[in-house]
Structure formats: C-alpha cells, structure tokens
Amino acid sequence: MIVGLAIILVFVLFLPFTIPYVERNLEVFLFIMGIASVVVSGVWNYELVLKALKDPIHITLAVIFAGLIFNWVQKPFEKGIKRVSRILPFRLFLALIIIILGIVSSVITAIIAALVLVAIVTVLRLDRKSEVRFVILACYSIGMGAVLTPIGEPLSTIATSKLNADFFYLLRLIGPEVIPGIITFGMLATILIHPTQKNRGLIVKQKKESIGDILTRGYKVYLFVMALTFLGAGFEPFITRFLLVLHPYILYWINMISAVLDNATLAAAEISIEMNEKTVKSILLGLLISGGMLIPGNIPNIIAAGKLNIKSVEWARFGVPIGLIAMVIYFIVIVIAG
Template identity: 40%
Template sequence: MNSLETFIILAALLAGPLILAPLEHNLEPYCFALGLIAVTVNRQWEWHLLRKAALDPLPLTITVIGAGMLFGVLRPMLDRRFAAMRRRLPRPLLAGLVVLIVGLLSSIITAVIAALMLVEGVALMGLGPAERTRAVVLGCFAIGLGSALTPIGGPLATLAASAMNLNFADLFKLLSPWVLPGIAAVSLLTAYYTRGPYDLVAVSANPSPHERTRQALTQGLRIFAFIVGLILIGEACAPLASHYMGKLSDGALFWANTISAALDNATLVAIEFHQIGRQRAQAALLSLLVSGGMLIPGNVPNIVCANKLSMRSGEWARIGLPLGLTMLGIYFALFLIVG
C-alpha cells in the first residue's frame, strides 16, 4: 500500500468518527469495514493474518459475553449488597471504593463490564448531577488504566499484547508500577469530590433475561469486529507507520498520543505498536491510557457510561481535560526522572 492509500485509510479512521456522528456511534463496524478495505487494497490476504485476526480477539470477546451474562444474573443480589453498604458507609468512602474496585477488576472482567458496574454503582449511590458526573469521569479514568493490565481487559490491551507478542503476565509487569498508583489517586479524588450525605433516592431497572443475553452478545460481537478491524488496519499500515513513528522521540510520541482523547485509544495502538521497545511502549501506553479518559470518544467505557447516563461531551470535558492533562504532566515528569 503506497503512502497516499495509507494516508486515506488513516485519515478515514481518525477523522471519520469526529466528523460524522453516525460513524462515532457505530465505531466498531466502521473499523471492521476499513480493515477489510485496507487489507484488500494492500493485497495482504494471507493465512497467518486471517488466523491472527480471528483468534486474537476471542479471549476478550468470550470474556465480555460471559461476564455480561453473569453480571445480569447477579445484578439483583449485587444491588441488595450495595444498598446495605450504602446504609453503613459514608458516601465519599463508598464512592472511592467503587472506583477503586472497578478500576482493579477491569483487567479481569473487561472494561465494558466494569463500566456497566460503575453505572450501576453511581445509580445506587444517591449522587447529585455534579457529583455523578465527577464520579463517572473519574471512574472511567480508573477503568481505562486498569483494563490495560491484562490482554483481556480491553481492545487496547489485546492489540498491544498482540503487536508486541506479550504473554498474559507481561502487560501487568510492564504497566502495574505506573497504573496502580494512578488508580489509587483517582479513587481518592473521587472520594474528595463526592463528599457529603446521600441526597437522592436510588432507582435501578433490571432488564429481562432475554434483554440481558441480547446486550451481552451485541457487546461481544461489536468488540470482536472492532479488534479485527484494527488488527487488519495495523498490519496493512505497519511499514509506513513504523517508518514515521520511528522518527519521533519518546517525548514527542508521548504528547502526540494525546490525540487519543478524541479517538478510541486502541486505534493508535493498532497503528503504532510494531517493532517498539519496552521503555518507549511503556510511555506511549500510559499516554494513550490517560488521554483516552479526557473526552467521551477516547475509550469504550466512556462511551458506555455516557450513553447509559445521557452525559454530554461538554460535561465530560470540563472534568476530563484538566484531570487528564495534569496526570499526563505528572507521568511525563516521572518518566524524565526515571529516565
């Protein structure tokens, strides 16, 4: 694929969802279609690529479907337990614990299921509109960070592990010294911003078993299509992307990745993470993870929570942008110190 064709594919991938709302709302099938086009134009239909695209997304897809169905079954019991905790714990402590728990569990139950748990917890917590927005945005930062600790946590982790040939434990070893303190800090911020008494009656509707199954299957299939599309795009564009990305310094790549605030951060992983060193990958991943929380389109959990709670982009940005830029500045300074 020549430079012009690569540019057109990448421009469509990066700009399409920003310009056209229907593409933003159907990001998964859009990426899948672009992946098919990219590989076809590149005449790259080979057995090893088909096998990679078909098999690499399966662990995450199966986890999303299974965890979604299990969460639906356990939801009434979890709601009762949460209501009991609400009577015993002050609101700041409960809010901080919810964010800490979903952040840590997201690498096991997947970012999508963690986002659904966050929505449920916020609905049952008795928060006003301002506190609810802060809790959701902060919770999505925690989920975005935590979900990168294993390849089944989310699309970004799956794609990074695939591109760098990492096994299940390697991502945890690579990122946990940076991610775990970030999750703890975000949890403390959540407790601070939600201080005060419970002030609203919590109401939560429980969907029917048929609806739960449909939702879980739909989420799983959309995630599968999304990852397949990004794997195909990444393979088709890898030579040219590696050439240009290789010319950027580690610091320049760190800040260039803030574009993932307006895109799903897994998109850039598919483009960048070929023949990348450990230290460079560490900094690039942290930048993508934090930037992904700054705006709604930046990460799948953001989209899930914003849709479920009818949150507007401006509401999210007022909290996400300053928090994300502060976290990026801290991480960048630490990378410079550690060297």
C-alpha cells in the same frame, strides 16, 4: 491517502460534538468512518473483514450475559450496595469503588469491571453531574489497571506478546506509575464529586431491563468494536509512516489519538521488541491515559456511556481536562525518571 485519512480523523473528532444526529447514532457513524478509512488506505481485504466480525464477539457475549445475570441478582445486589454505602461515608465509598475496580480489572478483565461499574451506578441515586464524573474517573482507573496483566485487556495482551515478555512484565514495568494513578483517581472522587443532599447515599430501585434492551445494548457494543477495528486498521499506514520514527516523548503526546482510535491497534503498530523499556513505557502510558478522554477511546468507556446514556459532550467536558492534567503529570514523571 494521507489527506483522506486526515479528513476522516477530523470528522471522528468533531462531528459527534456538533451534530446531534451523529451523537445519537455514534456506533453507525464510527462504523461508516471505519469503512471509509480502510477504503482510503487500501487495506480492505477478506482477512480484515473476518477479523472485524470476530473481534467483537467475546465482549458482546460478555455484555449480554452480564446483563442477564444482573437482572437475576439485581435485588440482592441493590441490598449489598445499600448496606456498604451506609457503613462508609458516601464519597469515600465511591473512591473505594474506583480504586478496587481499577486494581481487580487486571484479573477480571476491563470488560467485566466496566459491567460491574454500570451495575453499581444503576442502583445509586446520583445527580447527573456526579454520576458522569464518577463513571469517567472509574473508567480511567479501569483502563489503566487492566493493562497490568496480559488477560486484562487486548492492549496488554498484544504488548506482552510483541515483547516476548512474562506474565508480570507489565506490572513491573508500569505498575509503579499505574497503581498510584488508580489511587489518585479514586481520591479525586472525594474532591470532585459532590452528590446533592437529597440524593446522597440513597438507593433507587431500578426497573428490570427487558431481553430486548439487553440485546440492543449488545448489538451497539458489537458495532462499536467492529468500527474501532476498521478505524485502527485504516489508520495503520498513517501510523507506520509518520509516528514510528518519532522520539518517545513526542510519541507520548501523539498517542492522544488513542482517545478516538483503538489503543490495542496502536500498541500493535508501535511497540517492538527492539525498543528499550523507556520507549515502551512512554508509549503505553500515553495510550492508557488518553484512552479515557473520549468515549471511543476504551472499551469501558463504550460500555458505561452506552448503558448510562452519557453523551460525547458530557464525557469530554470532564474527561478531557482530567486526561490532559494526568498526561502532563505523567510526562513529568517520565522525563524525571529518564
């Protein structure tokens, strides 16, 4: 079983970067790998299938309805973005978007924050390099900020429930680390994003999507989330056997697998009410940061990359180095605080 799961993990990590057909059909590929993982680990059952069918429903509906609503309000939204971008220096405007979305994602949920991000990007005329960098920095911010309340994303809901904690527990526990991180990701936009002079701050009117386009995107998100549910369940025996006995510092780095596995499932498998706060903090920060490295690592990544046609290689080229630097910085903070 362990050898089989290790092979599947290698496939998930490397095939999307090396085989163009896999890259173009990433949702189907991950779905197949998810099915393979639950078969290899022997956890295939009716309850899991039902869960995999139900888990993606809310996010899929949110994606579809947000797409329909944005089609309706597209014109005034474009004018609003244009007005604000004229008032502020453009790179500062991008930084503020990243910071604001990161902070409010804990209230409006990571899903809605990601959909707002996509809506903003689609009306900004950014060159491709700037667009990819902006989206990745914003997804890091959203992914981290959403965990500050139980309603922000599934990971925070699961963690709060397993720890029998109150609504503001995660804000108190990791807020002092997460909020400066959100601000830092925003400030990085002013340093690392350099829109070309021709495109800087300009708005391009977007062609409205058809109903078919919106439904197709919803289908892809549904399949993606279903695939992550299967992958998380399939790898749970592997996690239980090898990870739960490790020191918190080691677990922090091991949790980089959340770049390709559902971080909510990893949190469900790893977090226990018997753990001290230092251990819980190490687990959560490791999951949050590494979740931004690759597209499958977090729901905002999936939504943004799917809508904006960002390829796995494009994401990894910028997302992985940023994530590794953040992992090192936060590890130093955890060690010093400990």
